[in-house]
Amino acid sequence: MSTNISVRLAGVTKRYPGDCGIEDVSLAFDDRGLNLLVGPNGSGKSTILRCIVGLVRYRGTIEATPRSIGYAPEDYILPQFMTVRDFLVSVGRARDVERAVLADRIDALLDYFEMREAEHKPFFGLSTGMRQKTNLIQALLNHPKILLFDEPLRGLDEQARDQACAIIRERSKESLVIVSTHYPERFRSRNRRIVRIENGRIVDARDA
Amino acid sequence: MRGMLRIQGHYLIDGTAAAFIGLLAVFVAAATAAASEFWLGSAMLDLDRAERAFAYRTQGLLAIRLGVCVLSIFLGLHGYSRVQRRAAAFFVSSRDGLFAFGVAKGGAAGLTLVGFTLAVGLAYSAVGILGTPYFSFTATDLRLIADALCEGFLLLFLQGIVTTLWDSAFAALPACALFWVLEANAHDPTVPWVEAALTLVRHGRIGPEGPATYGDPLVHVGVVAFAYAILSWLFARKDVN
Numbered sequence: 001m002s003t004n005i006s007v008r009l010a011g012v013t014k015r016y017p018g019d020c021g022i023e024d025v026s027l028a029f030d031d032r033g034l035n036l037l038v039g040p041n042g043s044g045k046s047t048i049l050r051c052i053v054g055l056v057r058y059r060g061t062i063e064a065t066p067r068s069i070g071y072a073p074e075d076y077i078l079p080q081f082m083t084v085r086d087f088l089v090s091v092g093r094a095r096d097v098e099r100a101v102l103a104d105r106i107d108a109l110l111d112y113f114e115m116r117e118a119e120h121k122p123f124f125g126l127s128t129g130m131r132q133k134t135n136l137i138q139a140l141l142n143h144p145k146i147l148l149f150d151e152p153l154r155g156l157d158e159q160a161r162d163q164a165c166a167i168i169r170e171r172s173k174e175s176l177v178i179v180s181t182h183y184p185e186r187f188r189s190r191n192r193r194i195v196r197i198e199n200g201r202i203v204d205a206r207d208a
Numbered sequence: 209m210r211g212m213l214r215i216q217g218h219y220l221i222d223g224t225a226a227a228f229i230g231l232l233a234v235f236v237a238a239a240t241a242a243a244s245e246f247w248l249g250s251a252m253l254d255l256d257r258a259e260r261a262f263a264y265r266t267q268g269l270l271a272i273r274l275g276v277c278v279l280s281i282f283l284g285l286h287g288y289s290r291v292q293r294r295a296a297a298f299f300v301s302s303r304d305g306l307f308a309f310g311v312a313k314g315g316a317a318g319l320t321l322v323g324f325t326l327a328v329g330l331a332y333s334a335v336g337i338l339g340t341p342y343f344s345f346t347a348t349d350l351r352l353i354a355d356a357l358c359e360g361f362l363l364l365f366l367q368g369i370v371t372t373l374w375d376s377a378f379a380a381l382p383a384c385a386l387f388w389v390l391e392a393n394a395h396d397p398t399v400p401w402v403e404a405a406l407t408l409v410r411h412g413r414i415g416p417e418g419p420a421t422y423g424d425p426l427v428h429v430g431v432v433a434f435a436y437a438i439l440s441w442l443f444a445r446k447d448v449n
Contacts (some may be wrong), residue, residue, distance in 0.1 A: 050448070050449070053301060054302045054303040054305070055300065055447065056448065071297060071298075073298075081221065081226075086370060087215075091298055093211045191313065
């Protein structure tokens with residue numbers, strides 16, 4: 001069944017000083033499913049995601065429909081003195097999720113990632129893995145139609161990596177999911193598409 | 209907006225900022241206490257009341273102005289750094305959202321500055337009223353503290369603009385230079401360039417002739433609002449990396 005979810009990039013170029021960024025990228029992600037962006041470091045994977053979210057300025061056009069986006073960045077900063085739960089409530093409220101619904105979703109995701117013990121702890125005492133789990137949870141909070149994950153397995157142990165891959169696969173059944181990763185073999189799914197990027201250009205895009 | 213201000217406040221006051229603000233508050237409180245000479249006792253302080261009150265006001269309000277201005281430069285430098293901008297990734301899903309995020313960031317920094325000013329203003333009043341027989345808090349004290357806050361707002365937003373354009377430790381130099389030049393020269397507002405600067409920047413002080421603030425307060429508020437608007441606009445145009 002087709003849905004009206006799509007992300008379309010047409011002639012998108014983003015250059016950084018002393019770095020190629022991405023060059024004239026045209027790409028269409030239509031409908032639900034799992035899309036993997038793969039390529040070496042500095043190839044432009046993260047830049048594509050930042051352009052879709054609107055965090056950087058670029059030349060070209062990007063249409064994301066509907067504009068309901070959840071994004072887990074690779075480089076992020078968390079407020080040191082805020083607790084995990086407070087932070088997730090703040091993010092959910094900023095995305096207009098109702099309080100009662102939000103509380104249930106936070107509980108469910110904290111349980112899923114086995115973070116219940118950490119929910120009332122401030123970030124300055126948390127490990128990299130716990131912070132990364134929080135990063136993933138915040139992206140999932142408002143059940144967005146478009147989900148973007150930038151290196152979602154970074155900093156996670158084996159068990160947490162399996163949990164992350166499983167929930168990303170699950171969400172790809174109802175949302176359009178784009179994942180930038182060095183580990184495409186971890187994301188096995190029936191409707192999986194792999195886009196290979198090198199030096200800021202798309203070199204290959206195929207269903208796999 | 210209240211929720212966004214709260215989260216911006218949490219981002220702004222991290223470990224470094226908390227330590228810096230704490231040390232600055234202690235410095236201002238200690239400088240105020242030293243200016244009062246409360247340890248001499250009421251009998252001693254009761255002599256030369258007018259001179260002692262004048263010295264306490266001059267030095268105490270200078271410490272407050274120094275503390276407020278240093279904090280505003282710090283907040284502009286810290287809050288608008290490249291790393292702090294990354295917080296936007298969690299709360300923004302379009303470039304339009306970046307403007308609102310920038311407005312909230314400025315609001316949170318401004319509220320932090322107001323809170324600090326209230327705290328050091330209270331310390332100044334408490335030391336003066338409880339520790340000395342010569343001091344009573346007057347409308348002039350209130351006005352000069354408000355002047356320091358207004359000057360601090362302008363330095364905060366100017367520093368935010370410079371940091372957004374040029375994220376470097378040296379980015380504090382222009383705001384520090386402006387503060388230092390005004391401190392050093394505002395006693396002589398007849399010099400044309402000093403007069404021009406005081407038309408734009410609120411700067412209250414106690415000189416030999418008593419308390420003085422130059423320029424039109426409406427113009428000063430307008431300049432602060434303009435700097436805030438430019439900063440929010442610039443923030444929205446800058447990449448989040």
